[in-house]
Amino acid sequence: MDSFPMPDTRRSAPVFHGVADGVPVTLSFADFMAAALYDPDHGYYADPDRQQTGRGGDFITSVSVGACFGGLLGREIARRWREDFGAADRFAIVEQGAHDGRLARDILEAIAGTPLARIVRYFIVEPAERRRRWLRESFDGNPPPIGDRARIVASPDEIREPAGVFLCNELLDAFPVHRVRFREGQWREIRVEVTAPGRFREVEAPIGAATSLLRETGELGHGFPEGYETELCLGVAPWALSVAPIFERGCWWIVDYGYEKEEYYRPDRRRGTLRCFRRHTAGEDPLEAVGETDLTAHVDFSRLRRAAESAGLVFEGLTEQHRFLTRAAGPWLLELERDGTARQPENAKRLRQFHTLTHPDLLGQAFKVAEFSRRA
Ligand SMILES: C[S@@+](CC[C@H](N)C(=O)[O-])C[C@H]1O[C@@H](n2cnc3c(N)ncnc32)[C@H](O)[C@@H]1O
Structure with a gap:
């Protein structure tokens, strides 16, 4: 394994x-x-x-749609850190299947300037040696909190943290x-x-x-x-056993298409x-x-649930992506309305991305978020 x-x-x-x-x-x-x-x-x-994801590649993912996806996940992580983890002074984000590191950058950019950015560590799990080297080079030299926060590791076994969020987008469909x-x-x-x-x-x-x-x-x-x-x-059960021990207390968000x-x-x-x-x-x-x-x-989300529960995690729910992201987007959408800034070009672009990510005929319904947790 x-x-x-x-x-x-x-x-x-x-x-x-x-x-x-x-x-x-x-x-x-x-x-x-x-x-x-x-x-x-x-x-x-x-x-x-070689480019696999996005318009110039072979297929679209929520990450390749633009920075909106990582922006919303970053906001949601920061909220959970404050509300569910009491703004713990040691907190990690772990991503597996990070591919070109785009989601990591988008999440770290979204939390830049917040108190979480000062303490968070972002781990990327990448088993392929060549891609690990490539990711390291692409993160080195980025200004904080991107360059100094990201660590690239070969296996989940290298990470043991008291608290944090594990996430992956379209990892399991590539098993x-x-x-x-x-x-x-x-x-x-x-x-x-x-x-x-x-x-x-x-x-x-x-x-x-x-x-x-x-x-x-x-x-x-x-x-x-x-x-x-x-x-x-058959790889889902051993994989769940490898990622469940990462945190003593944490959330696991598995985003993918499936049934x-x-x-x-x-x-x-x-x-x-x-x-x-x-x-x-x-x-x-x-x-x-x-x-x-x-x-x-x-x-097969039932298989994933069985595997994660056998590995000691608690199933919190299976949510369609549009619900998960709309919940996460609440404060952002209110800010845009309150400040009257929805038409500013950068916000208008993000809103178009939000539409792609949440519309039921686009990525909103086919993609689901399986949420698991471990409480201390
Ligand atoms: C469909 S792509 C998704 C890429 C990216 N997460 C996104 O949403 O754009 C699947 C990625 O998972 C990676 N992958 C597959 N198995 C992996 C594993 N056990 N650990 C880490 N990455 C893995 C592949 O190398 C590939 O980069």
Whole structure:
């Protein structure tokens, strides 16, 4: 688990390096996806200089919409610090899946000049060595509170703090998943056969006896149509165990798209939720343009809740993004109204971003915030 989700090269090396003696090998889809996204040289996320998010990349995230998202999260964190944590003199923000560090900058900028900025420490958890180096360089040299507050670490194990907020946006949807298919009354595993470098083929195989995949598919039951496909993200439980001990007292905010179990495994969702994104176009075939395409699957929020509770956290609720952000935006919107400044260009721009983040047809409803806590 130490290196999750970095690929286990003993298993996934053939994805980019081919097969010995031309003998095909098969991998679980999760090993294939880990290599396709995180191979240190060829994976989709390997090159920190390549733009994946935003208009010029492959897909939009709430962070890439603009500074509004981080601005509101920063305000909400500052409020919680004052009201729920009694303005504690030691307080940390921990972000995982920070990508290019944009959200960290937006949050730190939002709290600049407040009493929280004087004491807060902002940790970014980034397992990929190359991206860690790149992030360090990009934070060094920024004026306070950005340059002097951010610490980049390889694993959540390196952080033990008395109090703080953990957050991640679109982290879990980028975790490798196993794929299964329901055929003739039984679940079978969808695996990937590598025949030569860059040449892949899907193969179906029986699910191994006494594996967690067997137990998981057993729990899904058997009321599914012939050919039904879905995904199982086995990495969520070990990940929850890794982030739960970070704070003695804290909040954990997991922002992502996804469903609770009944909705996720609805019998009419016959092709599952796995998607491939390239230049804002959703593709169907995960075995095409490997290393050039984003692969993502929706989050099963029931699984996340079970995992977090087993790791000792308390479930506080699952809220659609528009509700979470509108609540956080209350004081800002009142200020704009009171001061009559809503039309000033910077505020008007943020309000347009707020609309994108909260409108139900844009990002407001598809994205949800799963909130967990631990109280001392
Ligand atoms: C879909 S992108 C989201 C980026 C950013 N949070 C945003 O919202 O724009 C997913 C990011 O999670 C990172 N990631 C995946 N697994 C990770 C892990 N275990 N620890 C830290 N980052 C991880 C990927 O490298 C990638 O940068």
